[in-house]
Amino acid sequence: MDLKKYVRTVPNWPKPGIMFRDITTILKDPAGYKLAVDxxxxxxxxxxxxxxxxxxxxxxxxxxxxxxxxGKGLIMVRKPGKLPAERVRKEYSLEYGTDAIEMHKDxxxxxxxxxxxxxxxxxxxxxxxxxxxxxxxxxxxVEMGFVIDLPDIGGSERLEREGYKVFxxxxxxxx
Numbered sequence: 001m002d003l004k005k006y007v008r009t010v011p012n013w014p015k016p017g018i019m020f021r022d023i024t025t026i027l028k029d030p031a032g033y034k035l036a037v038d039x040x041x042x043x044x045x046x047x048x049x050x051x052x053x054x055x056x057x058x059x060x061x062x063x064x065x066x067x068x069x070x071g072k073g074l075i076m077v078r079k080p081g082k083l084p085a086e087r088v089r090k091e092y093s094l095e096y097g098t099d100a101i102e103m104h105k106d107x108x109x110x111x112x113x114x115x116x117x118x119x120x121x122x123x124x125x126x127x128x129x130x131x132x133x134x135x136x137x138x139x140x141x142v143e144m145g146f147v148i149d150l151p152d153i154g155g156s157e158r159l160e161r162e163g164y165k166v167f168x169x170x171x172x173x174x175x
Contacts, residue, residue: 004170006032023119037065049113049142058119075107077130092129110138121146124155
């Protein structure tokens, strides 16, 4: 089955010229959702790692299922102000300004092996910041996984240049 058929493309959102790839149509269709999760499970089942790092918020939808099914811990990377205990924070650049993400300082231990999961890879800024937070806490990022990659935007290339292995289920190139 082709997972791409479950993705809705919304032209000119959130601004003119953008072709928004909407995963909510994967999630609302039981066959599409099952296919996406099954493909991720198939890929990660035999990989040696300890925890799943899920990026807010749609990364939680896939990361939590992977962690549960594979018997791994789940670590949530959140936007600032969402986590109650002592946190580590990483700021990163956006097209116009900066943003930040946080995770609990006690989320990871030295030497743990992790997989970073999110729904979509565009510029790679959030994923790169997430990986850097993991490394600051002593973990090794084994791979980064995404449901959708937008290769024309360059995120996968950026992450690979930084030395990270990237896995994705779908590429959406151009329009």
